[in-house]
Amino acid sequence: MTERPVLDRNLNSKTFRDFYYLKEELVDFCRKNGLPTSGGKIEITDRIAYFLDTGKILSAAAAKKKAVVISDIREDTKIEPDFVCSEKHRAFFKEQIGNSFSFNVAFQKWLKGNAGKTYRDAIVAYYQIIEDKKKGNTKIDRQFEYNTYIRDFFADNQGKSLEDAIRCWKYKKQLQGHNRYEQSDLAALED
Incomplete structure (x- = not known):
């Protein structure tokens, strides 16, 4: 097992992407290295990987257009472009x-x-x-790896506790590679 490396400028992007880092860790790295901190976890991860590969700062995505203001919403009203929940x-x-x-x-x-x-x-x-x-037919987006892991853990381990699931998650995110649940992660419970 390879230990998770410290996130710093000496890391290459491949190794960086092979390990799990909390969004807070990513934002902290960005602040220390002058990178924009805005956006979701995936956008920030891509920005850091680019920086690690090139040494250049990738700017944050351009701000979206102002949402169209509609005066009255009825069932036959069309959903506006650039929809914003209000x-x-x-x-x-x-x-x-x-x-x-x-x-x-x-x-x-x-x-x-x-x-x-x-x-x-x-x-x-x-x-x-x-x-x-x-019906359980929903897909959890990639940036919510923890939620996906916990759901899959319980699907395979009925009767285990949330504490068990979290111990396995903490073990898994320290490993190199993907962060999807596997039965081998139960090794974390043998300590």
Whole structure:
């Protein structure tokens, strides 16, 4: 087993990408080396890898255009380009769906990727997303490796505790390579 190296300027991008680092560690590296700290974990990881390969600073992605302001939302209103979740949107969906409504990640992605469709379509999509989630048909995005790991751990180890899952996760993220759950990770529980 190769130990996780310290994240510093002497690391090459391949080795850097082979290990798991918390977003806080990535942001700290960026601050110490004058790199932009904005964006999600994947964007920051790509920026650091570029810096480690070239020594050059990759600027943060250009800011998105200001969202279109709509005065009134109805079911037949079209979803605006560059959709941004707002209190007006939240109020509309709570009125249509009920107080259980929340802007979950999958629904936000759907809204942002379906400009031009109607808010009626969005309501249908929301119910489908909730149904898929209940059936376990949802995909957890790559930046949420911890969540994916914990879900897969419990799928394979019913009866184990969250503490067990976390011990295995901590063990796994110190290893070189991917961070997906494998039965061999249970070695962390043998200590």
